[in-house]
């Protein structure tokens with residue numbers, strides 16, 4: 001009885017959230033795995049910052065309050081302490097920060113599943129390889145998922161770090177971070193997670209997940225802007241991490257005055273702030289502060305549950321038309337990303353399979369935002385998507401295959 005009464009209320013909450021996105025009035029947006037869309041409240045918050053700039057009324061300390069507020073809200077979303085979160089630019093910034101802060105020597109190795117990763121979680125490691133460290137590239141499973149067991153097998157006593165995506169950008173499997181993290185913990189290996197595909201849509205609990213570092217931008221499901229993001233670093237590792245770059249925010253200071261010089265015999269911040277470099281992307285902080293509040297109001301677990309429910313519907317609606325999905329429609333590997341077609345039959349924005357190309361054309365014509373990645377037709381669901389979006393999408397696919 002209780003669920004029957006509360007369920008419509010939850011759906012209403014998602015419906016009113018949906019109404020805040022002007023883009024959704026004109027199109028079906030199933031591409032959060034590519035890029036964010038702006039909610040009115042997020043835009044208003046950024047506008048308020050721009051108004052300050054336009055009126056030359058900048059109060060830098062006041063604006064930086066938004067960085068701290070966004071940091072606190074992200075910490076709340078992932079159940080971490082705010083001091084373990086640094087404000088950064090993007091995934092590349094976070095991954096490179098860790099790559100150069102860890103004491104990785106020539107005798108050490110790094111474990112990555114290169115073929116399953118976005119290039120921005122590979123190039124930082126290629127750079128270290130040039131410096132002399134060994135890079136162990138672990139093959140993904142035939143379906144494109146990260147092979148967690150093979151990653152664990154590749155670890156030995158010289159491994160310093162394992163880096164992997166929480167959800168791959170394509171095909172979109174969710175990685176068993178828990179299993180990988182437990183294995184890393186047991187061997188004192190740093191587990192770094194490229195979390196940009198899951199942050200904001202799938203629930204994280206860093207107090208329970210055995211993660212040492214997590215890098216994300218706010219330019220996807222966190223619904224903020226490009227050029228602003230977060231790096232989580234577990235306190236356990238802080239004393240062993242010496243950032244490659246150093247500027248004022250990373251050093252312990254007696255004053256908030258930005259131009260005041262501290263001691264030449266500086267001390268690093270005792271927490272993740274040692275990874276902050278120079279001035280912040282304040283517009284990004286204003287956006288994130290607002291978008292994180294919206295996500296917190298919806299609740300991380302409710303967001304994940306609803307997004308996975310809609311993703312499942314999308315997966316099953318299109319599979320039932322005879323096109324098997326590349327990622328399971330339930331279970332631990334399911335994510336909000338739903339892909340179709342053979343992996344690597346094509347590349348970024350194109351498929352060698354004419355049926356996928358035809359589907360993509362029909363979807364574009366029907367104003368269904370989607371992408372082709374690694375040759376696969378790719379959709380990304382967020383909590384603003386609903387059953388109507390799936391009906392529209394399935395109708396465009398039926399058109400493409402002549403089933404209408």
Ligand SMILES: Cc1ncc(COP(=O)(O)O)c(C=O)c1O
Pocket residue numbers: 033034090091092093117118120121165167168169194196197216217
């Ligand atoms: C898994 C993954 N990592 C990283 C990125 C982008 O990295 P950055 O935030 O450094 O631009 C993307 C973008 O599509 C991605 O899907």
